[in-house]
Amino acid sequence: MDFSIALILVQDGIVNGAIYALLALSLVLVFTVTRVVFIPQGEFVAYGALTYAGLQAGQVPGSVGLLCVLGAAAFLASLWAERHQLGAGRVARLAAGTLLLPAAIAGLAWLVVPHHPGVVVSALLALLIVTPVAPYLYRVAFRPIAHASVLVLLIVAVGVHLALTGLGLVFFGPEGSRADGFTDAIFDFGTVSVAGQSLWVVGLAAALMAGLSLFFGRTLTGKALRATAVNRVGARLVGIGIERSGEIAFILAGAVGALSGVLIVSLTTIYYDTGFLIGLKGFTAAIVGGLASYPVAALAAIGVGVLESFASFWASAFKEVIVFTAIIPVLLWFSLRHHGVEDEE
Amino acid sequence: MATPRSSLLLTALTLGGIVFGAFTTSAAAAxxxxxxVSVAATGPAASLGIPQRNTIAVLPKKIDGLDVEYFVLDDATDATKAVANMRKLIDENNIDAMIGSSAVPASAAMGTVGLEKGVPVVxxxxxxxxxxxxxxxxxxxxKAPQNDSLMADAIADDMVKRHVKTLGFIGFNDGYGDSWLAETERAAAAHGIKVVAKERYARTDTSVTGQTLKIMAAHPDAVLVGAAGTPAVLPQKTLHERGYKGLYYQTHGAAIPDFLxxxxxxxxxxxxxxGPVLVAAQLPDSNPVKAVALDYIHRYEAVYGPGTATAFGAHAAxxxxxIAAALPAALKAGKPGTPAFRAGLRDGLENLHELVLCHGIANTTAQDHNGxxxxxxxMVTxxxxxWKLLP
Amino acid sequence: MSRRLSRPLWALATVAACLLVPWLPFLPPYWITLGNYVGIAAIVAIGLVVLTGEAGITSFGQASFVGFGAYATAILTTRWDISPWLTLPASLAAAAVAALALGAVTLRLSGHYLAVCTIAWSTSLFYVFGNLEIFGHNDGITAIPPLVLGPWRLVDTQSYFSVVWLGVALAAWLTSNLLASRSGRAIRALHGGAVAAASFGVDTMHARMLAFVHAAVLAGFAGWLYAHFQRAVNPTPFGINASIEYLLMAVVGGAAHIPGALLGALLVGVVNDELQDLLPRLLGAPGNFETIVFGALLIGVLQVSPDGLWPHVRRLLSHLPGGLARPAQAEPSATAEPLPRREMPPADSPVLTVRGLWRRFGGLVAVGDLGFSVRAAEIVGLIGPNGAGKTTTFNLLTGVDRPTSGEVEFLGHPIAGRPAPAVARLGVARTFQHVRLVRTMSVLENVALGAHLRGHAGPLAGMLRLDRTEEARLFAEAWRQLERVGLAGQALRPATALPLGQQRIMEIARALALDPVLLLLDEPAAGLRAGEKATLAALLRRLREEGVSILLVEHDMEFVMGLTDTLVVMDFGVKIAEGTPAAVRHNQAVIEAYLGAPDDEADAPAGAA
Known part of the structure; x- marks a missing residue:
């Protein structure tokens, strides 16, 4: 291997790693706020990618239907959860958030699609369609058992993953899609050429991370989320409902996932079931960050991307074996740092 | 803990379940x-299985005075499920023959059941x-489709014609990739071509940069992508982006409209x-395959719309x-629904003579179950x- | 047991059912086939009962162990023509070795880290199976020979049904024996928390490993059955989705119950099959509807009935005549030989000596330069306001926590920093401020857990019921301790059914079952009524007469003053006074410590709670 090959591999690893980093961040966010290990995070990448590709191809993507169905389910779940304290106003607000909103987005999609929306409009619309799926899922699947153990929440998350993969096949079909990126430009740096879209991916990922850190550091909502993460009772005392924070965390997770999908679908072909492995790698990184530290998780994600890139050069058949085995020593190190017997939550 | 009790209880529960499902058995008519039919309508081989399942719906409902009834199940590209499907169809529907499945492990496992139960499997x-x-x-x-060795030889022949001396291979990290890698190495050796790079990737991989760099470092004259469906695009696109200038070969697994x-x-x-069916309209009229293939395409597209027919679906046809060609021999042996009929069908299937199919002309023997x-x-480009037929 | 069928009769009935059911004339043959798949899956799910239901370890990797079992026999039978019956031990061993290796690396992880780690290594193994020559690459290994029994080739579903279900019955029998045995109780004790389990001598890592290996061996057995039924193996059925399906079975059926595993396997198998026929017809489109339904099922069951469906089914079935009510637990055995007892140190000899004990958490000093001693047959009270460091001290003495510095000597052995089970083995038993009991056990079983170190039977003896004599002795001991503390009448009730005060007393019985030299009691009188307190005090005095030394944390001053020989008073981690109750009562520092903290009113000397 010469230097230029290594350079290309590093560059490829960083681009993939940037996506993993985004997912890792949102996994950390969701976990710290809600204690849910959000396995279906990857599905949002696939949904976002295929929705965007569908819009580009001039179709109303199947995820619009999914959005409406899940919205209705969230409506019913919320009604049931709040059945003892429902007023007309609350029902109306619920209906607006879970029934009208999806309908409005669906209507928008129908209006826009025939006019062959550009890249930016498609991307925004894809985000609009896919993002609300996450908070709806939160209401349907996780909120009713918000106080269950981490393990139970994890198994439920796996259940959500199963269901979403199955729905993905129904709505998007078995074949993959690619779409136009934000740019076709290719920049030459000596021996290495860099696709403009790759720069977009890395740049947007970095911008998003910066935005998130501003959000957590400066805004009241962000601080509230952090408070929930640190101390759930305390957060309630300050007047921030845990459920509200959970919903915001899921909205962010949905948006980050969908955006990752939009970014990556011009670099590669995405299938309805691509998300799981992408999510799992983001996950590996999040775990390395202890499901708590954003910067460590982001760095680890870049590391996973680069490792994967080199593994595919050295031993492509064993790439996944290498990537997923690499997490084990890290985890071991974690567990050995703690001495003695400790009770699990 | 009352274990024996629990076990017995469970047996009782199983019995309950069994009785619950008993109503599905259908009566046999002679x-x-x-x-x-068991196809991979979902799972990794879905792009093969779906057109095959669709094809079943346009097959004849009557032949040689017999009504034909089809029982189609999805095996999700899982051999376990394929075997369960076949046992179910044998036990509940008393089938005379089995078509399937779309992928190799499931097909091999169904062959074992066929032997045990005396039901021919195609x-x-x-x-x-x-x-x-x-x-x-x-x-x-x-087996209905051409042997992959036949296809690999065609590729090797074509490479020799185009003066390819060295070849890079990148294929699926699954059964399809395994068998193509093996066949490619065999065919290449027989034609004096050197395989200089062997790389693998997964269907859902988002990047094959590492693999393509390794291939390009070996400077092959041509690259063969051993993959099926739209995932076959990724390596070629990446090679293209990296500026690879050699020839590109794909397998017949890529021959679906979504690939384009x-x-x-x-x-x-x-x-x-x-298979010739893919470019049936471009075949010379003298080729007997043309009429059969066009007939299939017309029947398929009449139902599913123009431009939808695929070579994979034609395997089902x-x-x-x-099976239809083996029918006369079977009818001589017995009535449908009997072991004698099925044995006759099996014998007929290994005595096909110049049978014109969408994918060629078959002559089967006891030693060659494909023909x-x-x-x-x-070859097409x-x-x-x-798709454009090459002379 | 007298009114019920005896054990051999049950066994005979089960065997007969396994042999005869597949040949019942009205049964559609396909349902026998389905029964085979259900049975094979049920064996894996039974393993998950031990692993997930009892040991609390969530595994998304069981299918990998099925793979080890299946590949082991596939390779041996096809390459070296070894008889399938001879490869069975190899299949089990392959799964066990894989589990030992994976367990050694990952079982130290806790909770969700471990669960996620199982996803990682099972994904890895899937590709390992698919890429190595020995596993036949992705197309796998075909033409695996069938099982042959004398003149019969077991290729038809009917005879295989008997093999599979005899296997299920065997797996269920061995597993329930295991869970009811000494080793099994150790696994189930993990439920009450690792700290409690370790405090009566359970090596928690060992117990976790045992559960992990047991589940893996059952999965390997299922793999062996699968390989000779399917007669071909490839990586697909050993991937992550299959693992999720096994977990689904266990969770839906009820992960803490063996019949639940069977119910779950049956349900998933039948639903899977019905969906295949039904859904495409209903919805008109093809798709992976099973995954959608299974996903929804998993979510729904965990939301509505987190313990799975079996508890509901059992309730229904218990209404049937002759029902399924659990059989009565053994009564105290009259014949069991009492367990050997430890020799108590001579009166007044030093039992526990603490010198210069420190524990810092970051900059915070939880315990500072603490020193005191407990002599044989002495009751020492450790008192002080909330946050004084009493419970931390207990944790340091019992090996739950490691001191920053300092010495602790117990009967001449230095025990500072030694692991909890080792300390327990020397004869130190304790109770907890917040009761830690195993919720799935009866009062009697919880107490028997305390006698863990006084038995020796290993898991194999437990599975094969070779431990009956020892078990009888352990349970006789548990009965004895329950009588001693006055809870014998409650012995067979679920531990959770006791009021909190009695749960504390049960913890004392559990600690006594260890046959301790030194008993550490953390607020034993909390939640007791006046009469009960008097009884408890009488019990502790009797123990003192028998030579047991007691170190006691208690807020109820009347109780402490009347009972203890010596008092050690702590405040902010530091000892502020030591002496007889009468002396301490008038100690100025003590009075200030209590009165100076009006917030801790509840802790101030008070009468009956």
Missing amino acids: DTLRIG AMAAAAALIQPMTPEKKWLF RVGGKDVEGTFLPV DAFSM LDARGRV IQDGT
Whole structure:
């Protein structure tokens, strides 16, 4: 291997790693706020990618239907959860958030699609369609058992993953899609050429991370989320409902996932079931960050991307074996740092 | 803890479940040919299985005075499920023959059930290893698609014609990739071509940069992508982006419209071996395959719309044609629904003579349960976003 | 047991059912086939009962162990023509070795880290199976020979049904024996928390490993059955989705119950099959509807009935005549030989000596330069306001926590920093401020857990019921301790059914079952009524007469003053006074410590709670 090959591999690893980093961040966010290990995070990448590709191809993507169905389910779940304290106003607000909103987005999609929306409009619309799926899922699947153990929440998350993969096949079909990126430009740096879209991916990922850190550091909502993460009772005392924070965390997770999908679908072909492995790698990184530290998780994600890139050069058949085995020593190190017997939550 | 009690209770529960499902059994009629089908309508081989399942719906409902009934199940590209499907169809629907499945492991496992139960199986997966070398275990297993070795030889022939001396291979990290890697190495060695890089990737991989760099570092004259469906696009596109200037070959697994849709202009000029059905309209009228293939395409597209017919779907039609051609021998042996009939069907299936299929012309023997020869494939290239027959 | 069928009769009935059911004339043959798949899956799910239901370890990797079992026999039978019956031990061993290796690396992880780690290594193994020559690459290994029994080739579903279900019955029998045995109780004790389990001598890592290996061996057995039924193996059925399906079975059926595993396997198998026929017809489109339904099922069951469906089914079935009510637990055995007892140190000899004990958490000093001693047959009270460091001290003395510095000597052995089970083995038993009991056990079983170190039977003896004599002795001991503390009448009730005060007393019985030299009691009188307190005090005095030394944390001053020989008073981690109750009562520092903290009113000397 010469230097230029290594350079290309590093560059490829960083681009993939940037996506993993985004997912890792949102996994950390969701976990710290809600204690849910959000396995279906990857599905949002696939949904976002295929929705965007569908819009580009001039179709109303199947995820619009999914959005409406899940919205209705969230409506019913919320009604049931709040059945003892429902007023007309609350029902109306619920209906607006879970029934009208999806309908409005669906209507928008129908209006826009025939006019062959550009890249930016498609991307925004894809985000609009896919993002609300996450908070709806939160209401349907996780909120009713918000106080269950981490393990139970994890198994439920796996259940959500199963269901979403199955729905993905129904709505998007078995074949993959690619779409136009934000740019076709290719920049030459000596021996290495860099696709403009790759720069977009890395740049947007970095911008998003910066935005998130501003959000957590400066805004009241962000601080509230952090408070929930640190101390759930305390957060309630300050007047921030845990459920509200959970919903915001899921909205962010949905948006980050969908955006990752939009970014990556011009670099590669995405299938309805691509998300799981992408999510799992983001996950590996999040775990390395202890499901708590954003910067460590982001760095680890870049590391996973680069490792994967080199593994595919050295031993492509064993790439996944290498990537997923690499997490084990890290985890071991974690567990050995703690001495003695400790009770699990 | 009352373990024996629990076990017995469970047995009781199983019994309950069994009774619950008992209503599905159907009565047999002697003038109906029952064909079971298990396809990979979901899972990794879904792009093969879906057109095959669709094809079943346009197959004849009557033949040689017999009603034909089809029982189609999805096995999700899982051999366990395929075997369960076949046992179910045998036990509940008393099928006379089985078509399926789309992938190799499921087909091989169904062949074992065929032997045990005395039901002929016509597979729609390509690997030659399914039926070669012929052993007693494979006695009830037949295969409609061309052997992949036939396809690999076609590629090697074409490479020799184009003065390819070194070849890079990148294929799926699954059964399809395994068998293509093996066949490619065999065919290349036989034609004096050196395989200088062997790389693997997964269907859902988002990047193959590492693999393509390794291939390019070996400077092969041509690259063969051993993958099926739209995922076959990714390596070629990446090589293209990295500025690889050699020839591109794909396998017949890439010969579906979605490959052209996703690949776009980056796959122009690719060479691949395919069954003649894919370019039926371009075949000379003298080729007997043309009429049969066009007939299939018309029937399929009448239902599913123009431009939807695929070579994979045609394997299902061919599997049916093989069974239909074996029918006279079977009817001499017994009535449908009897073991004698099924044994007759099996015997008939290994005595097909010059049977014209969508994918070529078959002559089966006790040793060759496929029977397609070099007439069963043509080389095509991609030109202006469509398949173009090469002379 | 007298009114019920005896054990051999039950066994005979089960065997007969396994042999005869597949040949019942009205049964559609396909349902026998389905029964085979259900049975094979049920064996894996039974393993998950031990692993997930009892040991609390969530595994998304069981299918990998099925793979080890299946590949082991596939390779041996096809390459070297070894008889399938001889490869069975190899299949089990392959799964066990894999589990030992994976367990050694990952079982130290806790909770969700471990669960996620199982996803990682099972994904890895899937590709390992698919890429190595020995596993036949992705197309796998075909033409695996069938099982042959004398003149019969077991290729038809009917005879295989008997093999599979005899296997299920065997797996269920061995597993329930295991869970009811000494080793099994150790696994189940993990439920009450690792700290509690370790405090009566359970090596928690060992117990976790045992559960992990047991589940893996059952999965390997299922793999062996699968390989000779399917007669071909490839990586697909050993991937992550299959693992999720096994977990689904266990969770839906009820992960803490063996019949639940069977119910779950049956349900998933039948639903899977019905969906295949039904859904495409209903919805008109093809798709992976099973995954959608299974996903929804998993979510729904965990939301509505987190313990799975079996508890509901059992309730229904218990209404049937002759029902399924659990059989009565053994009564105290009259014949069991009492367990050997430890020799108590001579009166007044030093038992526990603490010198210069420190524990810092970051900059915070939880315990500072603490020193005191407990002599044989002495009751020492450790008192002080909330946050004084009493419970931390207990944790340091019992090996739950490691001191920053300092010495602790117990009967001449230095024990500072030694692991909890080792300390327990020397004869130190304790109770907890917040009761830690195993919720799934009866009062009697919880107490028997305390006698863990006084038995020796290993898991194999437990599975094969070779431990009956020892078990009888352990349970006789548990009965004896329950009588001693006055809870014998409650012995067979679920531990959770006791009021909190009695749960504390049960913890004392559990600690006594260890036959301790030194008993550490953390607020034993909390939640007791006046009469009960008097009884408890009498019990502790009797123990003192028997030579047991007691170190006691208690807020109820009347109780402490009347009972203890010596008092040690702590405040902010530091000892502020030591002496007889009468002396301490008038100590100025003590009075200030209590009165100076009006917030801790509840802790101030008070009468009956």
